[in-house]
Structures are given as structure tokens and as C-alpha cells.
Amino acid sequence: MIFQKPKITLLDTALIALLLFAGVLLYIRIIKGLDYNWEWSFILNYIYRYDQEAGAWVPGMLARGFFATIRLSIWATLLAIILGTIIGLFRTSSNLLQKLLGFSYVQTIRNLPPLVLIFIFYFFVSDQIMPVLGVDDFFRNRSEETQRVLAFLFAPAAHFSSFLAAVVTLAIYEAAYIAEIIRGGINSISRGQWEASAALGFNKRQQLWLVILPQAYQRCLPPLAGQFISTIKDSAIVSVISIQELTFQGMELMAATYKTFEIWITITILYFSLTFTCSKIIGRLEKRQARKY
Secondary structure, rough: OOOOOOOOOOOHHHHHHHHHHHHHHHHHHHHHOOOOOOOOOOHHHEEEEEOOOOOOEEEHHHHHHHHHHHHHHHHHHHHHHHHHHHHHHHHHHHOOOHHHHHHHHHHHHHHHHHHHHHHHHHHHHHHHHHHHOOHHHHHOOHHHHHHHHHHHOOHHHHHHHHHHHHHHEEEHHHHHHHHHHHHHHHHHHHHHHHHHHHHOOOOOOOOHHOOOHHHHHHHHHHHHHHHHHHHHHHHHHHHHOOOOOOOHHHHHHHHHOOHHHHHHOOOOHHHHHHHHHEEEEHHHHHHHHHHOO
């Protein structure tokens, strides 16, 4: 197949000019109409600043929130993949009870507002499950070196329990979407793969775990990576339960400085840089995947 190089038409030029004109008008409106005093210099101190006492550069509020968002998204996605795989297997099972459980979970989670789910699951997990598991005691009883590692991988001691609760809550929400991805991947495997593995003497479980699921995961890799981007964006929801990720830190900083535009433009750039980088990586995965088929 021969692909023609895209051409820029007169209509495209007019649309670009119109968008630029609208952008200039919006900028003038913000500068003149709102009588807003722009001040970008303070932003850098809240990303990285030099600590005189420590004698080193340390992350500011926005950088700490940015890293917290990354950690939250990674752990929530990993947990959601495990839970989503189980639910996805339920959805494709021949067992009626498992099928009903999988269907009920997916339909319930996907048809309720995420903010409602965040409040319900967070307060249940944080107030009921975490104290029973003794998460805070576990953290405090570790050595200082172990505590530093746990703080780097998850969150500091003061926020460790709430961070884990937020991870579980976000994973429960994302697992409903990942379950459908897994279900689609399993259903995309041809019947011949089941028959060939059965002919080799594999039982049903061996067929699933040794033959079907590895192929299904390979096909699901691009959409699963895309779901990771969705998790990054959805992680902003947990700011309402005081998890110190990027959006929460932005709201705290805005309340302290009243510099609305500078803060939210910076946060937008940080989110975009993270999701755009992930999307480019996903694009490469999809191209690599397409060459295999």
C-alpha cells in the first residue's frame, strides 16, 4: 500500500490562522480584561529548590505531587491488572456463578460515578481494613533503611496507610475496564488454540495459563498500556480524599498563593508531559505488535 504525503489545503491554513487568532484574543483577554498579575518566577521553587540546610536540591510541592501521581498510577495499574484478570476470567468462564459475578462487578463499577466509588471504597478500605491489617504498625516497626525504601516506593509514614487505601480504591475502579480488555483478548484467541493444547494432553487450567493467557496478554498489551494513561488521569480523583498527588498539591499551593493560572498551567504541562510520553511509548508498542501479525 502506498501512502500519499498529506497536503495542507487552503482550508487547513485558514483554520490554523483562526485558531492562532483565537489564542491571541484569549491571551489579551486574560492579560487586559482580568487585570491579572502574572508571576512565573515562584513556580520553580515549588518544582525544585535548593535547601540551604541540607545543602542539596530537593523536590518542591509540585514535584512531590508529580512523583506521588506516578507511584499511585503504577501500583494501582499493577493491582488492577491482577484483579481485572480474575474478573476477565470470570467473564469468559462457563461457570454460571463466576459469569454472573464478573458481569455484576463490571456493570456496577462502570455505571456508577467514579467520585462516589472513591468515597465508598476509600473510607471502607481506610477505616475498616487498614487498621485490622495493622499497616501503620508494620511501617513503624521497620528499620530506618526499610522505612526509606517504603517511603520511596509508596509514601512517607504519615501518608502510608492512606496511600495504600487510595491504590486499592483506584485499582478497584480501573479493574472493571481492564477486565473487559482481558475478556476481549481471551475471546480473540482462535478455537484452534484450545483444541491444539487439548490434543497435547493439557487440562482446562493448563490450557488457560500456559497457552491462552500468554497470547491474550500479548494482544492486550497496547490497550493495557493505554489504560495506564487513563489511570494517570483518573488518579486526580483521589485528591478529594486528601491524597497528596499532583492535583491535591496544586490546590494546596493555589490556596496559599492565589496564583491560579500559573499553577494550573504548570500542572497541565506536567500531566501532559507524562501522558504524552506514555502515549508515544504505546505507539511504538502498537507498531511493534502490528509487525508480528
